[in-house]
Amino acid sequence: MLAQSVLTKDLVLIGGGHAHALVLRQWGMKPLAGARLTLINPAPTAPYSGMLPGHIAGHYTREALDIDLVKLARFAGARLVIGHATEIDPVAKTVTVEGGREIGYDVASVDIGIHAQMPDIPGFSEHACGAKPLDVYAAKWQDFLRAVAAGDAAPHVVVIGAGVAGVELALAMAHALRDHPNTKVHLIEAGDDITARAKAARAPLRAAMRDLGVALHARALVARITADHVVLADGAMLDSQFIVGTAGAFAHGWLQETALPLTPDGFIPVGQEFQVQGHDDLFAVGDCAEMLHDPRPKAGVFAVRAAPVLAHNLRAALTGGSMKPFKPQNDYLKLISMGGKRALAEKWGRAIALPGLWRWKDHIDQKFMQKFREYPAMSRGPETQEQALGGNDGDTAPLCGGCGSKVAPGSLTQALSKLDQPMPDEVLTGPGDDAAVMRVGGAVQVLTTDHLRAFTDDHGALARIAVNHAMGDIWAMGAQPKTAMLSVIMPRMSAAFQTRTMDEILAQVSAFLAEEQVALIGGHSSMGAEMTIGVSMTGLLPEGTQALTTAGAQPGDHLIMTRPIGSGTLLAGEMQGRADGRDVAQLMQSMAYSQGGEARLLQPHATAMTDVTGFGLAGHLMAICRASGVAAELDLRAVPTYPGAEVLAEAGVRSTIHDANKEAAPVNGADGSKGVLLHDPQTAGGFLAAVPERDVQAALDAFAAEGRQVFVIGQLQAGSPSILCR
Structure with missing residues (x-):
């Protein structure tokens, strides 16, 4: 038997930026024994900035530019804590996550990016958004496109800041709105012209702006923003239903509340090894960091190039090894999207626009994202060839966690049936409920x-x-x-x-x-x-x-449940790297949510009640049927499922205990993926209650009054214990 590695060090990555994503992937390829890796990020995904203009223009779906951090964390053997970091204490060596949760570290790294909010402009916070964080901007843009398509908003857009990012996004938004009549895209710049690094890039970018109808307002300052206008300092008013700021890269304000050393602009100062000044066990990388030895623009390319050095230095900090310095390149190739599937290449003061550049840019971006779409299969060590008879039942799937790892209901029932023990008078009910x-x-x-x-x-x-x-x-x-x-x-x-x-x-x-x-x-x-x-x-x-109890239900009672099913399948899919991280994150949030309120609303009306856990909805419903001497008829269409669960079930994903659950509580007429999920083991599942018909509406009204979800999924009938789907 191999000795288990003793955990001794905590490495905490704060933020799912590009550098940290690459560090996680490298860690999965070569983990460090004895170290526990944690990633803290506000969302279960992290967008790749290189494909953002293409997404805004409509060339890529949102899923195409999102790194699934749930899958990445699984591959890396890391825990993912979803939430905003709100405090870093470099003395106590703790990170505080929203809600007050504290996570300790031995070595930590910060890669939280920047924002482009412009609170000094009156009305910006209420009526505009920054281009960063990217995920916030992308979500608001999609909402705006839906509003335009529905006729609820005019296709009027204003971009503040005519740097490369502002021009790219203005062109992308103009392209996305090109088929709508009366489209207006305004680009505001305080300087004399668009501010591409290479003057040679300005002419082709201005030509693209003319082709897509983007109006440049040079030497202009924004005085204030209203719900439908941007008012300039000279009194001019620009129609606007969607406003985005790109004129600046600002540090996140919560860093100012920490004891970290910061530059006057609020960024984290680091040396050539990415160590924060005065704190050898704390690192920072990406746009949130300021490289004092060699300042560089805020660009994703530096974060990508920094990742191998950061990965080496984090490992060195955990093992007492030597550090490597980071030496950024003097210049880098910038491929600028031009609205449609066209791109401009810019480097060394030169710029060129050729038909094939978009395909080249797309190839580079897709190659980067492919690192996070498919992960190499890692060796799990030699397997024993010789095995006792009966030791291989054909099930090679890993053992599930939560209620998916329960003992099969048939085995448990057989064991309980052999109990023969006297019960004290004080015991009113024993095993079974x-x-x-x-x-x-x-x-x-x-x-x-x-x-x-x-x-x-x-x-x-x-x-x-x-x-x-x-x-x-x-x-x-x-x-x-x-x-x-x-x-x-x-x-x-x-x-x-x-x-x-x-x-x-x-x-x-x-x-x-x-x-x-x-x-x-x-x-x-x-x-x-x-x-x-x-x-x-x-x-x-x-x-x-x-x-x-599970006894007491009567024919005619309606079946009411309070939570979707499918958690076992989603958790099994996550273990296999097949579940969507967004679906897993939503499930985790649901499982951690207290159901005390739901229980208190059901209790006055229920004749029988149970919580749906390891034996699945069918197993727990069968327990009510057997204890109460009734039959059940389910409306399969009314049974709620967690997002993503039916897709995984259709693809053949099953929790460990699924087949045993199905055998213990067969259901007639249960077809399709939802029928499969009737036997799915639930962790922190909802309540299943039998409610007399006369009380159903009162129960539904009580739930609606408190904004809680509830589902009527069937009815009980006279007959021998059984379950039928219709």
Whole structure:
């Protein structure tokens, strides 16, 4: 048995810029034993700036220029924390993420880019956007295009700043709007002319502007911006429904609130090894950094060239190795988009526009993005050739995490059926329902325990989801959660690492429990092969009420559920690198969201209730049918699914326990990918309740009044326990 590497160092990358993306890819090719890698980024994707003008013009979809950080993190063996960094403390060596979460580091690097907001112009913040961050600008542009197509907005655009970026974007937006009548694209420049680096580039760019009807306003200053006009300093008014600023590269304001050394303009000063002044364990790269030894323009090409040096120096900082200096090139080739599929090449003061340049630029951009679309298969070491009989059932897929790793329902049922033990009078219900119920003095207590095998390397997020998952059992029984005990198994790590990891876990657990006024009263921790988080909980039933169980449903009751299905398939797809990162990020956010409110709205109306977890919607519905002696009819079209789950199911992605779930709870008439998902194991799944027909509308109205989602998916009927889809 191979010895497990002991974790000793935390490397934290703040921001998913181009340099960090390349470092992550290189790390996946050659990870460092004993180091844990974390990426913090506001979104699950990061746009590639080189293809932005093409996207704005309509040549590329948004997906084409987005680096999927979820897939990249999986390949790199990194945890991805989605959220804005709001503080870096170089003394305590912590990064704070929005919401107050603190993440410790031994070595960290910052690659958060810049913004082009212009708050000094009255009305800019309310009515305009900067060209950076790119993802914000691109999303607002697509919204604007939809509004123009619907006739809700006039095709009037103003670009502030006629540098190369401003000209590129003005041409791209004019091209995208070229078929709309009355299109107006204005380009405002404080100087005498467009400000291309090479004077030779100005003539072909001006010609392209004339061809697409882009009007240049030179020697002009913006006085203020309104909802439909840009007012210039000379009093001229330009019609505008979409305004974008490109005249400047500004550092993110939150850096000013940190103890980091900064230049007068707010950028992070670094030396030739990218180390921040005065902090050898902190690095910065890309547009947010200022290379004091050799200042350069804010351009993505430098970040790409810097990546190999940064990767080497981060590894050196973690291992005590020697650093490499970064020596940027004196000049670089700039390929400028010209609206349509045309491009201009500029370097060494010369410029040329040829028909084939767009294809060349597209080839370069696609070659870069291909690095993040397909990852090389990494060797997992030699496999044992000899195997005991029955040891290979044909399932070679990796074991899922979360509820996808549960023991098969048939195996569990067989084991439980062999139990023959007397129950004390205080025990009202034993094994078989969501939780056990017992009488303690004059109170009725509900008890449950659950644990999750890690499906994400973000142990803070896993902890929050594990608590939510366990709490679902208490809510499903109609009780109010009161206490929790935590059980944590961590991979092998140093004592300092244990403390840092446990701090993160306890912070997230405590925050979630505080939201529900539940006390953490103890627990247990140990080290093992992998991260596993378990939670034991108690709850109290309101005085004079009985526990909601899977029994009690009646023919005619409607079936109501509160959350989509498909989490097991999405998590399995993410493990295989086949799920869309945006879908995974949305799922993770949903699983971490408390359902206490939904439970409280359902409890007054439900005759039977359960939470949909490891045995899937069909398995938990069958539990109600068997306990209540009824049959179920599902409206398959009404069953909600998480975005991306049906596509993955159609492609053959299955969670580990799927087939066993299907065998334990067969469904007649369940066709297609949605029928497959009826057996998908859910982690922190929604509630499934049987509600009398007379109460259904009242329940729906209660959910609507609080803005919560709820779905009516079928009805119960008289008959032997069974499930039919229609």
